[in-house]
Amino acid sequence: MISSLRDYLNQFVQLTDEEFRLLMSKLEACKFQKRELLTNTGEVENYLYFIERGLVKRCFLKNDEVIVSHIAKEGGIIGATPSFFSRQPSRYMVEALEPTTALRISHSNLEQLYTHSKTWEKLGRVITAGYLIQQEQILYDTTCLTVRQRFVKFMKENPDLILRVPQKLLASYLNIKQETFSRLKHLMTEKQPQI
Amino acid sequence: MINTDNISEASFAYIKAYFDKFLPMTPEEIKGLMSYCDLRQFDKNTVILEQGEVDDYLNMIVTGIVIKYAKIGNKKMILQLSTEGHVINSEISFLTRTPSKVYLETLEPTMMVSLQYEKMEEALALFPKGERLGRLIQEGMYLKKDERRYAMLSKSMRERFLDYVQQHPHMIQRVPQKYLASYLNITSETFSRFKHLIRESTAK
Numbered sequence: 001m002i003s004s005l006r007d008y009l010n011q012f013v014q015l016t017d018e019e020f021r022l023l024m025s026k027l028e029a030c031k032f033q034k035r036e037l038l039t040n041t042g043e044v045e046n047y048l049y050f051i052e053r054g055l056v057k058r059c060f061l062k063n064d065e066v067i068v069s070h071i072a073k074e075g076g077i078i079g080a081t082p083s084f085f086s087r088q089p090s091r092y093m094v095e096a097l098e099p100t101t102a103l104r105i106s107h108s109n110l111e112q113l114y115t116h117s118k119t120w121e122k123l124g125r126v127i128t129a130g131y132l133i134q135q136e137q138i139l140y141d142t143t144c145l146t147v148r149q150r151f152v153k154f155m156k157e158n159p160d161l162i163l164r165v166p167q168k169l170l171a172s173y174l175n176i177k178q179e180t181f182s183r184l185k186h187l188m189t190e191k192q193p194q195i
Numbered sequence: 196m197i198n199t200d201n202i203s204e205a206s207f208a209y210i211k212a213y214f215d216k217f218l219p220m221t222p223e224e225i226k227g228l229m230s231y232c233d234l235r236q237f238d239k240n241t242v243i244l245e246q247g248e249v250d251d252y253l254n255m256i257v258t259g260i261v262i263k264y265a266k267i268g269n270k271k272m273i274l275q276l277s278t279e280g281h282v283i284n285s286e287i288s289f290l291t292r293t294p295s296k297v298y299l300e301t302l303e304p305t306m307m308v309s310l311q312y313e314k315m316e317e318a319l320a321l322f323p324k325g326e327r328l329g330r331l332i333q334e335g336m337y338l339k340k341d342e343r344r345y346a347m348l349s350k351s352m353r354e355r356f357l358d359y360v361q362q363h364p365h366m367i368q369r370v371p372q373k374y375l376a377s378y379l380n381i382t383s384e385t386f387s388r389f390k391h392l393i394r395e396s397t398a399k
Contacts, residue, residue: 060349067348082341085334091345114327121326122319128333129290135340136286140296142347143272143380144265175348 005050005103008075012126019119026109032056032096038079039094044087045080047104054100055164058092059172068173071097071165073158079104081131097165147176151184197229197308206257210308213255213280217331218324228328231318235309237301244299249292250285252309259305260369264377265297273378276370282336302370352381356389367393 009015015023032038032054039045041060049056049072056078058070069092072078083090084107105113113120141150154174155162161170162185171181199207211225220228235254237243244250246266254261261283263275274297277283288295289312310318319325346355359379360367366375376386 060345062349069344069348082338086338091349118326121330125319125326125330125333128330128337132333132337132340133287133290135337135344139274139340139344140265140287142344143274144267144296 004052004075008050009123012130013119013123015119015123022116023113026113027103027105030102030104032100032102034096034099036096037093038096039083039090039092041091041093042089043080043083045083045090045094046107048077048079048081048084048110049094049102049104051076051078052101052103054102055097055161056094056100056102057097057165057169057173058094059169060092066169066172068169071161071169071173073161073164077127097169142175147174147180148184150174151176151181197232197234199226199229202234209257209280210255214328217335218328220324224324228318228322228325229308231310231314231322233309233311234306236306237304239301239303239305241305242298242300244285244288244295244297246296246298247294248288250288250295250299251312253282253284253289253312253315254307254309255282256280257306257308258303259307260302261299261305261307262302262370262374263297263299271298271374271377273374276366276374276378278366278369281339282332286336302374347380352379352385353389353392355379356381356386357392360393 006015006020009020009023027050030049038047038049038056051072051074053074055071055073057068058072058078058080059066059068061067070078078094080090080092080094082088082092087107110124114124141153145153151174154170165173167181167185168178171178174181176184207222207225210229211220211222214220214225214228233252234257235252237259239259243261256277256279258279260276260278262273262277263283263285264271264273266272275283283299285295285297285299287293288297292312315329319329346358350358356379359375372386373383376383379386381389
């Protein structure tokens, strides 16, 4: 778990062994069962989670329908991120889709790191840039791509998730009607032998 | 490079108030930060970033309106509408140094404080609060995008329309209807139909 976190962070900033030890002292290992809530709506998010194993969704309920805003798997970061930043009650809940192990950092520990040295401020800025890019990409895709293009793009980038995530949640995440999603999935399996 | 001695007190106060939202800074620190920035002015209806260009600027609007859109065929799909006090650029292009998929265009004569990518790198290295300020501005941009995404996922067209016009009453006058409709993901016809709701909601 620790080496996967280090690999993840090394994309952004090269940490010395000492810096990495300091980081580890601020992190907490945690485990969640399938369907366990990490954060509920109305709570102020106190953690960001780096996922070692498992799968976690961020979602909300619209009438009784689950609307998925984000899905994170191994090597990803998740939490009710908007609430973590704004310190306002979360509109989203965060829930494990599979048994999950993660490392989490609390808001106050992260603030302590930020005041420790500029390395951490830089890491924070660069990781935040990543969130911003991801959010902008989703807005662009939902506005400018057709349903079919969104489906194909997602399946190319996340071929494993089609087996791991219930279809109605994937359809919700891609903002595609379930019937359309089934139809597209069918087309894709027919085409696969030619690829 | 902005020499703050050359800008009006009102503009300086405005710029300072903007940055104070994120991180309190002394007037000297603001002057230091401004020395990395450019003051850019454009006429209305000027394309300030074309698709395919690498966006070199992060912009904070002092006066005016800038829209961000993608062209699908001949249709402009509006991704962002930004006015006084907002930050706008082609984030993905700017941060990853890749060709932009989107356009930026002014709708009114526009003045903005712009930070060039290279100057940003310098400011991050040399300006003590740079890293923190940069992160906090990005968090603010992220929250605005999440707000928009949440509205798209959770609200009906009618709710999106009403919430938007209540929160931004001046934009109805300042932005062509077809752009507002595209931004809210409502057809122009539906948007026209909804307009009577404005009078009803103000009558209440």
